[in-house]
Amino acid sequence: MTRELRRRKQALEKTEIVAVLLRNTSGVLALTGTDGYPYAVPLSYVYTAGKLYFHCAKEGYKIDALRHGSKASFCVIDRDEIVREDFSTNYISVIAFGNAYLVTDDEEKRLSIGLLAAKYGTGDRTADEKEIEKSWSRLTMICLDIEEITGKAATAVIKNREAYFPQAGKACSSCQN
Secondary structure: OOOOOOOHHHEOOHHHHHHHHHHOOEEEEEEEOOOOOEEEEEEEOEEEOOEEEEEEOOOOHHHHHHHHOOEEEEEEEEEEEEEHHHOEEEEEEEEEEEEEEEOOOHHHHHHHHHHHHHHHOOOOHHHHHHHHHHHHHHOEEEEEEEEEEEEEEOHHHHHOHHHHOOOOOOOOOOOOO
16 A cells, blocks of 8 residues: 655654544544445544544444455544635645454453543543443444554645644654554
8 A cells, every 4th residue: 555645745744643643533434335336434433552443333334345345544634724815725634544344352342442432431431331331232343453644734734833733742652553
């Protein structure tokens, strides 16, 4: 899959890519559908250690497409500010590529749903754990194991990157990969 960005000067650094993934709550997962057409679906996600996790129903077209082929991409749009006088936008986006799979290992499943609950849940860990236990038997998780990831931003963003990524240079617990 490796292909260099055409506009390399607009590439995000690894810490900036991770910052985009950590601060956003949704993106678009793209799979190859069972009919050969691309299938792209917006999803909530959580990122950790080079992996993206998604929660979904036990059946449906997304699951069928995943069983049809594991190659996937996931796109997060962090910024899209119109700059009318330049006929342009100040954008920031990240695209991850890799293989997606249904999480069948209970330990990985518990870890991933726990991370999702921490990001989207009530903030009450006991209540969140109770909800996880209640729905455990019908809980389905997908993992996108990232093989390659790129990020790109408008030239104006790159010139003022510290305004958009004030924390990017600082270490974070999820930046391991």
